Amino acid sequence: xxxxxxxxxxxxxxxxxxxxxxxxxxxxxxxxxxxxxxxxxxxxxxxxxxxxxxxxxxxxxxxxxxxxxxxxxxxxxxxxxxxxxxxxxxxxxxxxxxxxxxxxxxxxxxxxxxxxxxxxxxxxxxxxxxxxxxxxxxxxxxxxxxxxxxxxxxxxxxxxxxxxxxxxxxxxxxxxxxxxxxxxxxxxxxxxxxxxxxxxxxxxxxxxxxxxxxxxxxxxxxxxxxxxxxxxxxxxxxxxxxxxxxxxxxxxxxxxxxxxxxxxxxxxxxxxxxxxxxxxxxxxxxxxxxxxxxxxxxxxxxxxxxxxxxxxxxxxxxxxxxxxxxxxxxxxxxxxxxxxxxxxx
Amino acid sequence: xxxxxxxxxxxxxxxxxxxxxxxxxxxxxxxxxxxxxxxxxxxxxxxxxxxxxxxxxxxxxxxxxxxxxxxxxxxxxxxxxxxxxxxxxxxxxxxxxxxxxxxxxxxxxxxxxxxxxxxxxxxxxxxxxxxxxxxxxxxxxxxxxxxxxxxxxxxxxxxxxxxxxxxxxxxxxxxxxxxxxxxxxxxxxxxxxxxxxxxxxxxxxxxxxxxxxxxxxxxxxxxxxxxxxxxxxxxxxxxxxxxxxxxxxxxxxxxxxxxxxxxxxxxxxxxxxxxxxxxxxx
Numbered sequence: 001x002x003x004x005x006x007x008x009x010x011x012x013x014x015x016x017x018x019x020x021x022x023x024x025x026x027x028x029x030x031x032x033x034x035x036x037x038x039x040x041x042x043x044x045x046x047x048x049x050x051x052x053x054x055x056x057x058x059x060x061x062x063x064x065x066x067x068x069x070x071x072x073x074x075x076x077x078x079x080x081x082x083x084x085x086x087x088x089x090x091x092x093x094x095x096x097x098x099x100x101x102x103x104x105x106x107x108x109x110x111x112x113x114x115x116x117x118x119x120x121x122x123x124x125x126x127x128x129x130x131x132x133x134x135x136x137x138x139x140x141x142x143x144x145x146x147x148x149x150x151x152x153x154x155x156x157x158x159x160x161x162x163x164x165x166x167x168x169x170x171x172x173x174x175x176x177x178x179x180x181x182x183x184x185x186x187x188x189x190x191x192x193x194x195x196x197x198x199x200x201x202x203x204x205x206x207x208x209x210x211x212x213x214x215x216x217x218x219x220x221x222x223x224x225x226x227x228x229x230x231x232x233x234x235x236x237x238x239x240x241x242x243x244x245x246x247x248x249x250x251x252x253x254x255x256x257x258x259x260x261x262x263x264x265x266x267x268x269x270x271x272x273x274x275x276x277x278x279x280x281x282x283x284x285x286x287x288x289x290x291x292x293x294x295x296x297x298x299x300x301x302x303x304x305x306x307x308x309x310x311x312x313x314x315x316x317x318x319x320x321x322x323x324x325x326x327x328x329x330x331x332x333x334x335x336x337x338x339x340x341x342x343x344x345x
Numbered sequence: 346x347x348x349x350x351x352x353x354x355x356x357x358x359x360x361x362x363x364x365x366x367x368x369x370x371x372x373x374x375x376x377x378x379x380x381x382x383x384x385x386x387x388x389x390x391x392x393x394x395x396x397x398x399x400x401x402x403x404x405x406x407x408x409x410x411x412x413x414x415x416x417x418x419x420x421x422x423x424x425x426x427x428x429x430x431x432x433x434x435x436x437x438x439x440x441x442x443x444x445x446x447x448x449x450x451x452x453x454x455x456x457x458x459x460x461x462x463x464x465x466x467x468x469x470x471x472x473x474x475x476x477x478x479x480x481x482x483x484x485x486x487x488x489x490x491x492x493x494x495x496x497x498x499x500x501x502x503x504x505x506x507x508x509x510x511x512x513x514x515x516x517x518x519x520x521x522x523x524x525x526x527x528x529x530x531x532x533x534x535x536x537x538x539x540x541x542x543x544x545x546x547x548x549x550x551x552x553x554x555x556x557x558x559x560x561x562x563x564x565x566x567x568x569x570x571x572x573x574x575x576x577x578x579x580x581x582x583x584x585x586x587x588x589x590x591x592x593x594x595x596x597x598x599x600x601x602x603x604x605x606x607x608x609x610x611x612x613x614x615x616x617x618x619x620x621x622x623x624x625x626x627x
Contacts, residue, residue, distance in 0.1 A: 035462070042466035047478075054482040166606035168558045170565055171598045174584060178591050276468070283473025287562055301474055302566070305481035313478065321469045328469075 025336070032332060036325045043321045044314065048093060051310050052086045058106060058308045080106075093314070102318070103311035107303075112315040115300065120319060122192060122296035126288070127281045127323075129216045131274060134223035139270060141224065142231020143258060149236060157228065164225035169284050173218035173291045180214065187214055190293030215292045219284055223277055227270055234266035241265075268339055275328040282320040356618045363614025369607035373600075377425040384418035388574035392418075396590050410579070410593050411586050419574050420596055426575040427557045427604060430491050434556040435549055437495035442502025443545065447533050449503070450510025461507070464500045472497035476559055480568045487570045490563060494556045502548060509541035543619040550612035554605045561601055576601050 059076045062068065077083045081092060096103065102112035145157040180187040188194070193207050238244065239262055247261045248254075285298030297316050304313040357363040386392070395413040397405055407416035449460040467475075479493035513519060514537065522532045563569055564577025565584075576597040583593030 035465070038462055039465045039469055042462060043470055046466060047470070050479065051482060162606060162609065166609055167602050168562060170562060171602065174580070174587070174594055174598065178587055182587055279469065279471050280473070283471035286474055286477055287566065290566060298474070302477060305478050317470060317474070320471055320474065324469045324471070
C-alpha cells in the first residue's frame with residue numbers, strides 16, 4: 001500500500017469508458033496480485049518447514065491412541081509420504097496445493113477441504129460481525145469524544161477505552177459468562193445453537209444470534225478501544241482543517257459537517273486498521289471458540305496442533321491467510337476510492 | 346543512568362498517566378522480587394483448606410484455590426512469569442524488528458523487497474494462531490513461549506524502523522557520513538538509529554503489554570510452561586470453578602489488566618514526552 005499522499009492526483013490518463021480503470025490502476029492491481037501470491041507462497045513454505053522441523057508426526061499421535069506395530073507405522077508413514085526428505089515433501093505438498101488439494105485429515109477421517117468447508121462459516125460470522133460492530137461502536141465513541149474534547153463525556157469515554165484496551169478477550173469472555181450465564185442465567189454458556197431445537201428461519205437466526213452475542217462481544221471490546229482512539233485523534237486533526245470551517249461557514253448543520261464532511265476523511269485512518277484486525281481476530285478465534293465451545297477454524301487449528309495433523313493445520317493457515325490477503329487487497333482498492341490523492345506507483 | 350534517560354524519567358513522572366503507570370509497574374516488580382522471600386515454599390504447595398473465600402482465614406487474605414493453594418502466593422509468583430516473558434519477548438522482537446527494518450530501509454532495492462515480503466507474510470498469518478502452533482508443536486517452556494511471541498511480534502517494529510530509515514537516509518548528515526567514507530554499519534547503527542529511538546521506545550512498552558497478554562492467553566489454553574505458575578495458569582484452573590468461587594479468576598484477571606493498563610499508560614506518556622512536535626507546543 002502506498003502511504004505517501006501526493007497533492008496532485010496521479011492516476012494516469014483515462015482511455016476508454018469510465019468504468020474501465022486507467023492503465024496505472026490496472027498495473028497497480030496486477031502488481032498487488034503478484035505480491036499477494038508471493039506472500040501466500042512464503043506463508044505456506046514457512047509454515048510447512050516450521051511444522052516439519054518439530055519432532056513427532058501424525059503417525060506418532062495415531063500410534064498413541066491405538067495399538068500399532070512398527071511395520072504398520074512405517075507403512076502409514078510411507079502412505080502419507082512422511083518417509084521422504086522434508087524438501088521433497090514440501091515439493092509434493094506445494095504441487096498438490098496448486099490444484100487446491102489440501103490432503104486428508106486422518107483424525108477427522110475426511111479430506112481437509114471438507115473439514116474446513118464445514119467449519120469456516122462459524123469463524124467467518126464471528127470475524128465479520130466483530131469487525132462491523134467494533135468499527136461502528138468505536139467510530140461513534142471516537143467522534144463523540146472528539147466533539148466533546150476535554151469535557152466529562154470525553155473523559156468518561158477515554159477511561160472506558162483505556163480499560164477495553166487493556167483487557168484481553170478471554171477475560172471479557174469469562175466476565176460475560178460469569179455475569180450473564182452463571183449468575184443471571186440469561187445467556188447460553190456455549191455452543192452455536194440450541195441442539196435439537198428444530199428451529200428454522202427467523203427463529204434459528206435469533207437462536208444463533210443469542211448464542212454468538214457473548215463471543216462476538218468478547219472479540220469486539222479491544223477493537224472498539226482501538227477504533228475509538230484512532231477515530232478521536234483523526235477527528236480532532238480533521239476538525240482543525242480549513243474545509244471544515246468552509247463547510248460551517250456555508251451554513252451546513254453541525255451533524256452534516258461532522259458525519260459527512262469530517263468523518264469521510266477521518267475514516268481513512270480507521271480503514272487501515274481493518275486488515276490488521278481481521279488477522280488478529282482469526283487468532284483471537286482460537287481462544288474464544290475454545291472458551292465458548294464453538295466448532296470453528298480456530299478450534300480446528302488448536303486441535304490439529306495437538307494431533308500433529310499437518311495437513312489440517314496447513315489448510316487452516318492457508319484459508320485464514322488467504323482471507324487476510326483478500327481483505328487487505330479490498331482495503332487498498334477502497335483506499336484509492338476514498339482518497340484520490342493516493343499515489344499509484 | 347545517563348543524563349537524557351534521567352531527564353526522560355523525570356518528565357515521565359510529571360506526566361499524570363505516566364506517573365500512575367510507573368507506580369503500578371513498580372508494584373508488580375516489587376511483587377515479583379519479593380515472591381521468594383514472602384512465600385518461600387513456592388506457589389504449588391497445598392497450604393490450607395481448599396476453596397477458602399478471601400478474608401475467611403487471615404492466613405490466606407485472598408483465599409485458596411480448588412486444591413488449597415494460597416492465591417496470594419500464586420499471584421506473586423505469576424507476576425514473575427509475566428514480567429520475565431514480557432520483557433524478554435519484547436526485547437527480542439525489538440532487536441529482530443530493528444535489524445530487519447534498518448537494513449530494508451537503508452539499502453532499499455531487492456533487500457528491501459525480500460525483507461518486506463517476509464514481513465508481509467508474518468503479518469498475514471494470524472499471530473496468535475502462529476504462536477499456538479509454534480508452542481504446541483515444539484513444546485511449552487518459558488523459552489519457546491518467549492521465542493514464539495518474539496517471532497510473531499517483530500513485524501510492527503520492522504515497519505516502523507523502515508519508515509524512519511527511508512526518511513532519514515536522504516538527509517544531509519547521512520550523505521556527509523557517506524562522503525567521509527564511514528562504513529554502512531556505522532552509519533546505520535551509529536548515525537541513523539539514534540535518531541529513530543523515540544518511536545521504538547514508545548512501541549516497546551506496548552510490545553511488553555502484548556507479550557504479557559499472549560503469554561497469559563497461551564497458559565489459559567493449557568500451553569503454558571508446566572513448571573511455572575503464571576496468571577494464565579491460575580485463570581485456566583479458576584475457570585472450572587466459576588460457579589463455586591469466581592474470586593479465583595477475578596484476582597489474576599485484575600492483576601493482568603492492571604499490569605497491561607500500566608504499560609499502556611507508560612506508552613502513552615512516553616509518546617507525549619518523546620514526541621518533539623508536542624514538546625514544543627507544551
